Amino acid sequence: MHTAKRTHGFTESVIRGMTRLANEHGAINLAQGFPNFPAPDLLKEAAIAAIRADVNQYAITWGAKPLREALARKMQAFYGLAVDPETEITVTCGATEAMASVLLALVDPGDEVVVFEPWYENYGPDAVLCGARPVHVPLPVGEPLDLDRLARAFGPRTRAIILNTPNNPTGKVFTADELAGIAALCQRHGVYVLTDEIYEHIVYEGPHIPIATLPGMAERTITISGASKTYAVTGWRIGTIIAPRELTAAIRKVHDFLTVGAPAPLQEAVAKAMDELPREYYTGMADAYRRRRDLLCGALTTAGFRLVPPQGAYYVLADYSALGSEGDVAFATRLVQEAGVATVPLSSFISDPSASRRVRFAFCKTEDLLEEAAQRLLTFAGR
Numbered sequence: 272m273h274t275a276k277r278t279h280g281f282t283e284s285v286i287r288g289m290t291r292l293a294n295e296h297g298a299i300n301l302a303q304g305f306p307n308f309p310a311p312d313l314l315k316e317a318a319i320a321a322i323r324a325d326v327n328q329y330a331i332t333w334g335a336k337p338l339r340e341a342l343a344r345k346m347q348a349f350y351g352l353a354v355d356p357e358t359e360i361t362v363t364c365g366a367t368e369a370m371a372s373v374l375l376a377l378v379d380p381g382d383e384v385v386v387f388e389p390w391y392e393n394y395g396p397d398a399v400l401c402g403a404r405p406v407h408v409p410l411p412v413g414e415p416l417d418l419d420r421l422a423r424a425f426g427p428r429t430r431a432i433i434l435n436t437p438n439n440p441t442g443k444v445f446t447a448d449e450l451a452g453i454a455a456l457c458q459r460h461g462v463y464v465l466t467d468e469i470y471e472h473i474v475y476e477g478p479h480i481p482i483a484t485l486p487g488m489a490e491r492t493i494t495i496s497g498a499s500k501t502y503a504v505t506g507w508r509i510g511t512i513i514a515p516r517e518l519t520a521a522i523r524k525v526h527d528f529l530t531v532g533a534p535a536p537l538q539e540a541v542a543k544a545m546d547e548l549p550r551e552y553y554t555g556m557a558d559a560y561r562r563r564r565d566l567l568c569g570a571l572t573t574a575g576f577r578l579v580p581p582q583g584a585y586y587v588l589a590d591y592s593a594l595g596s597e598g599d600v601a602f603a604t605r606l607v608q609e610a611g612v613a614t615v616p617l618s619s620f621i622s623d624p625s626a627s628r629r630v631r632f633a634f635c636k637t638e639d640l641l642e643e644a645a646q647r648l649l650t651f652a653g654r
C-alpha cells in the first residue's frame with residue numbers, strides 16, 4: 272500500500288501514546304498536559320448561551336470579530352502591543368493548527384527552521400510537512416541561552432526560528448536579554464520568529480515578555496497562543512495567531528483550506544472571557560500553578576528524582592538515574608505499571624534518545640490528585 276514519503280519519518284505522538292497506556296493501567300496521567308479541574312463558569316455559561324442563541328454556523332474563516340477584537344484589547348492591556356483585529360489576527364483550531372498554518376504559509380521547501388532542543392513534539396513534523404529542514408540548537412535545562420551557539424545555526428537558508436516561552440518541556444522563561452539576542456540575530460539575517468506563547472499566563476519567575484514587544488520585532492514576529500492553557504479548555508481547540516498584515520493574508524489562506532474555522536460558539540465564549548475575567552483570575556491561576564509545582568517538585572526530590580524547578584508552564588523534567596538505569600521509555604513504562612503514574616520520556620523531545628535519563632511530569636492537576644501521585648511515587652521509590 273502506498274503512503275506519502277513525508278509521513279514516513281513520523282512516529283505516533285508519544286504524549287498521546289502515554290495517555291493511552293495510562294488509561295489501560297488506571298494510572299494517574301501526568302503525561303499529557305491537560306487540566307483535570309473545571310474551566311471558569313463565565314466561559315462555560317457564555318458557550319452555552321452562544322449555542323442557545325444558535326451561533327451554530329461557520330464563523331468568519333479567520334475568526335469571529337468579537338474574539339479578534341477582544342484579543343486585540345487584551346494584547347494592548349497586558350503587553351502594550353497594538354494589534355489590528357481586522358488584518359493581523361487569525362483564529363485557528365488550537366495552537367497546534369496555528370503553528371502548522373504559519374509554517375505552511377511562510378516557509379518554502381529547502382528552507383531551514385531553527386528549533387531549540389528539547390522541543391515541543393509538533394515542531395519537527397510541522398517543519399517536515401512543509402519540506403523545510405529543522406536545525407536543532409541545544410538548550411540545556413537550567414542554563415542560559417548560548418547566543419554564540421545559536422548564531423552558528425543561522426545561515427543563508429534560515430527562514431524562521433521557533434521560540435516557545437514559557438517553554439514546554441523545560442519550564443524555561445526566556446529573559447529580556449536572551450530575547451534581545453534572538454531579536455538581533457533575526458534582524459541581521461532577515462528571519463521570522465514563530466513564537467508559541469500558549470503558557471503566557473503560567474509564569475513563576477518572570478515576567479513573560481512577548482518578543483513582538485521588542486523594538487522592530489512586531490514586523491517579523493508571528494505570535495501564537497490560545498485559550499487551552501489560560502482558561503483550562505484544551506478540548507475546545509481555540510488558538511490565535513498575531514502577525515503583520517501581509518503575513519496574515521498568507522496564513523489566513525492556509526488556515527481556510529485546512530480547517531475553514533474554529534468552533535463558532537466557543538469563539539464567542541473565549542471573547543467574553545478575555546474581555547470580562549479580571550486580572551486576579553490570571554494571577555490566581557499562576558499562584559495555583561506555583562503551589563502545584565512546589566508540591567510535585569518537592570515530592571519528586573524526596574523520591575530521589577533530580578530536577579530544576581520550572582520558571583513557567585506546567586511541566587517538570589526529572590532525572591531518574593537514582594531510581595533506575597534503563598532508558599527513559601522503559602522507565603516511563605515501568606512507572607506506569609509499578610507506580611501507577613504516567614509521564615512522557617524526554618526522548619520524545621530530543622534528537623538522541625539513547626542518553627536520556629529523564630521523564631516529563633505535567634502538574635496541571637488538582638492538589639489532591641498530585642498528592643496521590645506523590646504518595647505513589649514515594650512508595651515506588653521505597654521512601
Ligand code: GLN
Pocket residue numbers: 286287302303304305439633
Ligand atoms: N501540550 C500538551 C503536552 O505537551 C498536550 C499535547 C497534545 O496532546 N496535544 O502535553
